[in-house]
Amino acid sequence: MTGNSDGVFFLTGKDFANAGSASSNLKGILEKRGIPAEIIRRASIAAFEAEMNVIIYAVAGMMHYTITPETIKVVLQDMGPGIPDIGLAMQEGYSTAPDYIREMGFGSGMGLPNIKRNADKLTINSVVGEGTTVEFVISLERSGR
Amino acid sequence: MKLFELVESLSLDVKTPGADLTREVTGGYVSDLLSDVIGHAPEGAVWVTLQAHLNIVAVASLKGLAGIILANNRVPEEGTLKKASEMNVPVMTSGLPAFELVGRLYALGLRCR
Ligand SMILES: Nc1ncnc2c1ncn2[C@@H]1O[C@H](COP(=O)(O)OP(=O)(O)O)[C@@H](O)[C@H]1O
Numbered sequence: 001m002t003g004n005s006d007g008v009f010f011l012t013g014k015d016f017a018n019a020g021s022a023s024s025n026l027k028g029i030l031e032k033r034g035i036p037a038e039i040i041r042r043a044s045i046a047a048f049e050a051e052m053n054v055i056i057y058a059v060a061g062m063m064h065y066t067i068t069p070e071t072i073k074v075v076l077q078d079m080g081p082g083i084p085d086i087g088l089a090m091q092e093g094y095s096t097a098p099d100y101i102r103e104m105g106f107g108s109g110m111g112l113p114n115i116k117r118n119a120d121k122l123t124i125n126s127v128v129g130e131g132t133t134v135e136f137v138i139s140l141e142r143s144g145r
Numbered sequence: 146m147k148l149f150e151l152v153e154s155l156s157l158d159v160k161t162p163g164a165d166l167t168r169e170v171t172g173g174y175v176s177d178l179l180s181d182v183i184g185h186a187p188e189g190a191v192w193v194t195l196q197a198h199l200n201i202v203a204v205a206s207l208k209g210l211a212g213i214i215l216a217n218n219r220v221p222e223e224g225t226l227k228k229a230s231e232m233n234v235p236v237m238t239s240g241l242p243a244f245e246l247v248g249r250l251y252a253l254g255l256r257c258r
Pocket residue numbers: 049053054056057058078080081082083089090094095096097106107108109110111112113132
């Protein structure tokens with residue numbers, strides 16, 4: 001499959017029953033396009049972490065993806081509390097997750113660092129009291145990494 | 146090693162009837178932190194954990210893990226098994242504590258790579 005494709009998945013805060021399904025669907029789409037496994041692996045990690053953050057912290061949101069021959073771009077936009085200090089949130093181990101989330105094995109503060117490590121580009125914009133937009137890009141060209 | 150061989154030698158209790166146990170197990174991973182598993186578990190690994198809620202299935206599926214073993218007689222939640230069957234992720238349980246379980250998997254030749 002060549003050319004561009006895009007789509008959107010809707011996410012609901014605290015909907016743990018369906019958490020991860022947007023990332024799974026995206027992975028399936030990338031596989032159908034014949035994208036190399038190592039790139040799919042990185043995209044899946046980043047998408048899952050970003051999706052879980054919307055489920056855990058926001059009220060609702062969406063994951064929008066655009067795939068071109070050059071890049072995979074994923075944008076997660078949510079309505080939620082926002083992130084007051086993005087630099088702090090990016091630190092490994094920093095988490096505001098409540099106890100019941102930590103008991104589930106989330107909230108280890110590795111999500112945003114995992115996204116940064118696996119994406120070629122990460123942009124976070126947030127307005128406290130309104131919401132957060134997380135955008136990451138993974139290059140499909142050999143020069144990307 | 147095939148998953149069913151592992152089930153046999155460790156007397157694991159398979160909780161997902163109809164799950165594909167012919168899958169090749171190429172490694173192992175142990176963790177209860179989902180970001181750690183998402184970030185570091187190798188594809189084809191069997192995952193030992195105490196987490197029994199349904200999000201472990203999405204993690205295993207996304208990472209292409211061979212299966213999940215719940216240690217210490219942890220009981221998978223009902224939603225976990227339903228999701229696991231839907232997504233064809235084998236879920237097994239063991240009465241052994243995680244330390245013991247991982248030791249035996251290691252002795253069977255599995256590594257984290
Ligand atoms: N979409 C979001 N909305 C609000 N806060 C967020 C969002 N994503 C991340 N955060 C904040 O950034 C922190 C760090 O996120 P992350 O690195 O994913 O670790 P964790 O989710 O394990 O806490 C979170 O604890 C939370 O305070």
